[in-house]
Amino acid sequence: MFDQESTALEVQPAAGVLANQYIEQSVSMVQQLATARIQSAYTMAVRKPRQIEVIRQDALLECRRPSFCSPDESKNGSSLAIYRVPRGSVKDAGGNWVSNNIQGPTIRFAEMLLRVWGHLSIDLSPLGEDEKAQIYQVSCTDYQTCNFLSEIVAVPKTVERKKTKATDLILSQRTNSYGDPVYIVAATDEELAMKRNALVAKARRNLILQSVPGWLIEECIEQVRETAAKRDAVDPQAAKRKLYDAFAAVGVTATQLNEYLGHTNALSPAEMEDLRGFFSGIREGFTTWTAIIAAKTEGGDDQNAAARLEELLVASGRTPAQSRKMRGQYAGRPADLIAWLEDEAKKKADTGTKPQEQEQEHEPQPQPAPAVATKPAAAPAAPAPAPEGDVW
Numbered sequence: 459m460f461d462q463e464s465t466a467l468e469v470q471p472a473a474g475v476l477a478n479q480y481i482e483q484s485v486s487m488v489q490q491l492a493t494a495r496i497q498s499a500y501t502m503a504v505r506k507p508r509q510i511e512v513i514r515q516d517a518l519l520e521c522r523r524p525s526f527c528s529p530d531e532s533k534n535g536s537s538l539a540i541y542r543v544p545r546g547s548v549k550d551a552g553g554n555w556v557s558n559n560i561q562g563p564t565i566r567f568a569e570m571l572l573r574v575w576g577h578l579s580i581d582l583s584p585l586g587e588d589e590k591a592q593i594y595q596v597s598c599t600d601y602q603t604c605n606f607l608s609e610i611v612a613v614p615k616t617v618e619r620k621k622t623k624a625t626d627l628i629l630s631q632r633t634n635s636y637g638d639p640v641y642i643v644a645a646t647d648e649e650l651a652m653k654r655n656a657l658v659a660k661a662r663r664n665l666i667l668q669s670v671p672g673w674l675i676e677e678c679i680e681q682v683r684e685t686a687a688k689r690d691a692v693d694p695q696a697a698k699r700k701l702y703d704a705f706a707a708v709g710v711t712a713t714q715l716n717e718y719l720g721h722t723n724a725l726s727p728a729e730m731e732d733l734r735g736f737f738s739g740i741r742e743g744f745t746t747w748t749a750i751i752a753a754k755t756e757g758g759d760d761q762n763a764a765a766r767l768e769e770l771l772v773a774s775g776r777t778p779a780q781s782r783k784m785r786g787q788y789a790g791r792p793a794d795l796i797a798w799l800e801d802e803a804k805k806k807a808d809t810g811t812k813p814q815e816q817e818q819e820h821e822p823q824p825q826p827a828p829a830v831a832t833k834p835a836a837a838p839a840a841p842a843p844a845p846e847g848d849v850w
Contacts, residue, residue, distance in 0.1 A: 503577045503601040514674060516574040521681035524689045526570070539567040539682045542735020543745040544753030558753075561735050563675060564742050568663040571670045571678075577602045578669055580662050591615055592650075596658055598665035607668055609661045613654045617645045656743045683731070690730050698725050701733055708740050710747050718751065770799035 520526055527539055542561040549555055563571075572578055578600055585593040592615065597608040616629060618640050627644040634640050645653065667675065690697040702712050716722050719729060739745040771781045784795060 499577070499579060499599075499601045507602060508576060513574050513576070514677070517571065517674060517678050518681050520570050520574070521678045522685050524685060526566075527682045527686040527689070539564055539570075539738075540679060540735055541738040541742050541744050542732060543739045544750055559732060559735070563663070563667060563679065564738050565659050565663045567678070567682075568666040571675070572666050575666075575670050578666065580665065582658060585610075589615070592654065594654070594658065596661040596665060598662075598669055600669055605669065607665050609665060611654075611657045611661050613650065613657055615645050615650060616642050617649055617653075618642055660743070686731070686734065687727060690727065694724050697730065701725075701730065701737070704737055705733075708737065708747075710740070714747065718754065767796050767799070770796060770803065773803065774799060 521539065540561055541564045542559050545558050545560050572580070578598060581597045581599070583595045583597065585595055587593060592613040594611045594613065595608055596611055597606065599606050619626070620638060620640060622628060622641050622643060626641070628641050629644060630642045632640050632642070702715060705715060706712070715733070719725070725733070736745070736747075736750055740747060740750075771784070776784070
């Protein structure tokens with residue numbers, strides 16, 4: 459008689475043994491392939507070492523290509539070499555506060571250096587994940603110099619939104635600097651993939667730039683600026699239209715650009731360089747148009763407000779100690795203090811009122827001293843009665 463249960467029990471261990479053997483063979487094969495690839499890479503690096511002059515010519519030749527240095531409408535501006543992002547505010551030559559912009563090579567620029575430098579390998583290795591994030595290691599190996607660089611990338615599984623949808627899973631909530639609520643929700647598979655690609659690309663860029671000599675990067679950046687300036691000078695209006703079209707591809711309209719510039723005339727070389735860098739920063743994920751606008755308006759307004767407050771305090775004739783006291787009383791409310799000082803200056807001009815008289819309204823009033831208990835004064839003694847009869 460055929461026993462199905464005993465046969466099934468005999469087949470299961472056999473299947474498990476085959477699966478373990480297959481896994482062991484797969485792991486061994488992967489290890490052998492990785493070892494062979496690394497050995498062949500080191501062998502080729504020894505046989506064909508880098509020729510610095512050839513690498514320099516190839517890199518500069520790529521930097522002379524106009525579509526690499528300015529937005530290419532056929533690629534929605536993806537071929538850009540330098541990004542620019544705002545960081546705080548600084549004073550210009552005229553003493554006005556303006557946005558402080560920093561710049562650097564983009565991911566596309568780093569990929570170009572990776573091709574021409576040679577003997578570099580960029581690898582991505584997953585290290586694990588939990589409920590909050592996915593962890594990856596991005597490594598860069600230089601097979602000629604035997605240098606190894608790596609960077610750990612944590613990809614959060616959440617995104618922040620000001621407005622949520624019915625399908626969003628809200629995990630927590632915080633308040634931003636403007637006092638508006640911001641919701642932290644679980645990221646979708648598409649959002650998670652986009653965040654992973656962006657963070658890994660930035661890590662790749664950093665590792666490549668660390669592996670290439672700085673003098674070559676600086677010379678390539680200068681060539682990029684020269685190429686872009688020459689192309690702009692040939693037809694400035696065409697360069698402006700292409701730049702505006704590139705911004706439209708990332709959601710920034712011509713009206714927003716004109717409001718940022720403050721005019722609709724032809725763009726100066728400095729404005730072209732700034733906008734081209736801003737576009738690249740938005741395209742590469744280093745900044746947003748909202749952050750660029752905020753850096754220009756809020757950063758400058760804060761600095762101008764501080765300068766205006768200092769001017770009013772000096773004009774009012776207050777001592778440094780009095781100025782510090784008023785700043786402390788209006789901590790976190792500089793606009794209110796500026797408004798009060800301006801109103802005070804106006805009253806002084808109209809009536810000649812001294813600032814110290816108006817300032818008393820904002821100083822803490824002195825409290826009356828507590829009464830001290832004293833003994834009641836003794837009542838005057840009553841006059842003695844006059845004696846009877848005549849006094850001789």
